[in-house]
Structure formats: structure tokens, C-alpha cells
Amino acid sequence: MNKLIKKNHLFFFFFKLIFFTSLIYPQSENQINEDDCTFNGYKLYGKIQFVDSFPDIKIQIVDSFADLEVKIVESFPDKCGEWQIVGSFPDLKVQIVDSFADLKIKFVESFPGIP
Numbered sequence: 001m002n003k004l005i006k007k008n009h010l011f012f013f014f015f016k017l018i019f020f021t022s023l024i025y026p027q028s029e030n031q032i033n034e035d036d037c038t039f040n041g042y043k044l045y046g047k048i049q050f051v052d053s054f055p056d057i058k059i060q061i062v063d064s065f066a067d068l069e070v071k072i073v074e075s076f077p078d079k080c081g082e083w084q085i086v087g088s089f090p091d092l093k094v095q096i097v098d099s100f101a102d103l104k105i106k107f108v109e110s111f112p113g114i115p
Contacts, residue, residue: 032044
């Protein structure tokens with residue numbers, strides 16, 4: 001009887017450990033949603049403002065293995081990966097960093113979007 005109780009306690013301990021670990025470290029956060037081209041609810045297209053602090057997303061510019069390929073456009077940034085750079089009233093505020101970025105991007109001349 002005593003061994004059965006110990007096994008039950010051990011089972012519930014591991015169940016609680018796995019359950020609470022999944023709450024602390026959610027698996028789906030910080031991923032690009034390919035269906036609507038968003039990252040944590042932020043559109044990855046539209047009017048973009050580069051900032052030095054308090055960004056919506058931190059990006060790192062890379063030459064390969066990018067999460068998103070970006071094309072700079074002058075108007076109508078309405079497709080995934082199309083960015084129009086603005087000084088005010090942005091859809092998204094972005095900070096360029098060298099490490100610990102949320103997304104890695106590559107600037108392209110054609111075919112923007114999720115590779």
C-alpha cells in the first residue's frame with residue numbers, strides 16, 4: 001500500500017512539473033503565423049518605423065536563413081514582407097539589434113514574404 005501511494009505522488013509530481021512548465025514556456029509564442037503574416041499579433045507588412053527604444057519587434061538583418069524576406073516599397077505595403085518606411089503613424093515599430101532578435105530578416109528586391 002505504501003509503495004502505491006509513493007508511485008501516485010511521483011506521478012502527480014511529474015504531471016504538475018510538465019503542466020506548469022508548459023504554462024511558463026508556451027510553445028506557440030514567438031512564431032510567425034504564415035496564414036495571416038503576423039508575429040505575436042503584429043502584421044509583418046505595412047508602414048514601418050525604425051526606433052531606438054520601445055519597439056514592437058526586434059529584428060536582426062541577415063544574409064541567409066531569414067525568418068522573413070522584406071522588400072521596401074514606396075506605397076501600398078499590403079502584402080506579406082512589403083514595408084513602407086515612415087517617420088510617424090506606423091503600423092509596426094522595429095528596432096535593429098545584433099543579438100537576441102525576435103525575427104531575422106533579409107532585404108530583397110523581389111518575392112518578399114516568408115521563405
